[in-house]
Amino acid sequence: MICAHRSSVNRIDFAFFEIAVIVIRQAGNSNLSDPIHKGIDARADFATFLVSENRMKSQTVRPRKPASDSADKRDIPPSKDTRRVTTRTVREMKKRGEKLAMITAYDFTFARLFDEAGADVLLVGDSLSNVIQGNETTIPVTLDEMIYHARLVVRGAREHAMVICDMPFMSFQVSVEEGFRNAGRIMKETGAGGVKIEGGERVADHVHRMSEAGIPVMGHLGLTPQSIHQFGSYRTRGITKEEATRMKHDAKALEDAGCFALVLEKIPTALAKEITDSLKVSTIGIGAGPHCDGQVLVMHDMLGLTEEFHPRFVRRYASLAETVREAVRNYDSDIKKGKFPSEGESY
Ligand code: KIV
Numbered sequence: 001m002i003c004a005h006r007s008s009v010n011r012i013d014f015a016f017f018e019i020a021v022i023v024i025r026q027a028g029n030s031n032l033s034d035p036i037h038k039g040i041d042a043r044a045d046f047a048t049f050l051v052s053e054n055r056m057k058s059q060t061v062r063p064r065k066p067a068s069d070s071a072d073k074r075d076i077p078p079s080k081d082t083r084r085v086t087t088r089t090v091r092e093m094k095k096r097g098e099k100l101a102m103i104t105a106y107d108f109t110f111a112r113l114f115d116e117a118g119a120d121v122l123l124v125g126d127s128l129s130n131v132i133q134g135n136e137t138t139i140p141v142t143l144d145e146m147i148y149h150a151r152l153v154v155r156g157a158r159e160h161a162m163v164i165c166d167m168p169f170m171s172f173q174v175s176v177e178e179g180f181r182n183a184g185r186i187m188k189e190t191g192a193g194g195v196k197i198e199g200g201e202r203v204a205d206h207v208h209r210m211s212e213a214g215i216p217v218m219g220h221l222g223l224t225p226q227s228i229h230q231f232g233s234y235r236t237r238g239i240t241k242e243e244a245t246r247m248k249h250d251a252k253a254l255e256d257a258g259c260f261a262l263v264l265e266k267i268p269t270a271l272a273k274e275i276t277d278s279l280k281v282s283t284i285g286i287g288a289g290p291h292c293d294g295q296v297l298v299m300h301d302m303l304g305l306t307e308e309f310h311p312r313f314v315r316r317y318a319s320l321a322e323t324v325r326e327a328v329r330n331y332d333s334d335i336k337k338g339k340f341p342s343e344g345e346s347y
Pocket of ligand 1: 127128296298
C-alpha cells in the first residue's frame with residue numbers, strides 16, 4: 001500500500017533503499033561516537049539521500065516545517081526535510097539550538113497524523129495506562145501491552161518521527177539483565193527507535209548496558225509516575241536544595257551512562273535550565289519551563305480529550321472532547337429522526 005502511488009520504474013529501487021535506510025539507521029541508533037558508528041551514520045546518510053532523491057522523483061514528499069531561525073546560528077546545516085529523526089538528529093538539533101517536539105501516541109491513526117504534522121518524536125508513554133486503559137496510575141500497564149501499542153505507533157510514523165517506547169513498571173526494576181532483555185524485546189518486536197526508562201543514578205547501569213548494545217535510551221527525571229507510591233503525591237520535584245542537587249547528579253550520571261536525551265518532568269524552570277545547560281544531551285521538558293531543548297505533552301491533554309486534568313503546564317491546542325460529543329450527539333439524533341442514512345448514502 002505504501003508503494004502503490006509511486007512510479008513502477010522506481011518501486012524496486014525505492015523499496016530496497018528504504019529498507020536499507022531502516023536497517024542501517026537501526027544499527028546506527030547508538031549515540032556512541034566511535035569510528036564504526038560514524039561509518040554507519042555516513043552510510044545511512046548516503047542511503048537516506050538516495051531515498052530522498054527517489055521520493056522527489058516519485059512526488060511523494062510532503063512539505064515539511066522549516067527549521068527554526070536559530071538553526072543558522074552555529075554553521076551547522078539544517079537537517080534535510082525528508083530525514084527520519086534519529087539520536088544523531090537529536091544531538092544536532094541541540095547543537096543548533098533547534099527545539100524538538102515530542103508528543104505521546106498510542107495507535108496507528110494518531111501516530112500517522114502526528115508524523116504528518118511534523119512531530120519529531122512520538123513517545124509510547126506508559127501514560128497509556130491512564131489515558132487508554134483508564135487506570136489511576138501507570139503501574140498496571142504490562143510490557144506486552146506497551147509492545148502492542150508501540151508496534152501500532154511505529155506503523156503510523158511513516159516518514160519523519162522517531163518512536164520511543166516507555167519501559168513499564170517492573171520491566172527493569174528486578175535486575176540490569178532483565179531490563180536489558182526487555183529493552184531488547186521492545187526493539188525487536190516493535191521497530192521502535194529506542195526506549196525510555198524512569199530513574200536517576202540507580203538505572204545508570206541499565207542505561208549503560210542497553211546503549212552499549214545499540215539501544216538508544218531516553219532517561220526520565222523529576223516527577224517519575226512509576227514511583228508514585230514511594231512519593232505519595234504528584235507535587236513539583238527538585239524544590240529543596242537536596243532534591244535539586246540529587247537531580248543534577250542523576251542527570252550527569254544518565255548522560256555518562258549513555259542516554260541520548262532526558263525527560264524532565266514537573267521541576268522548577270531554573271533547575272531545568274541549569275541541567276539543560278550542563279548537559280551535551282537533550283532535555284525534553286514537561287512542566288519544566290521553556291529552556292529545555294524540547295517539550296513533550298500527553299496527546300489527550302493537548303488535544304483537549306482529558307477535560308478533568310488541568311495542570312498549569314498543559315496547553316490545550318484543541319477541544320476534541322466537545323467536538324466528539326457534538327458529532328456523536330448529531331449522529332444519534334439523525335438516526336433517531338430517520339435522517340441518516342439518506343438516499344445518497346444508500347445503495
Ligand atoms: O508516559 C508518559 O506519557 C510520559 C510523558 C509524560 C513524558 O512519560
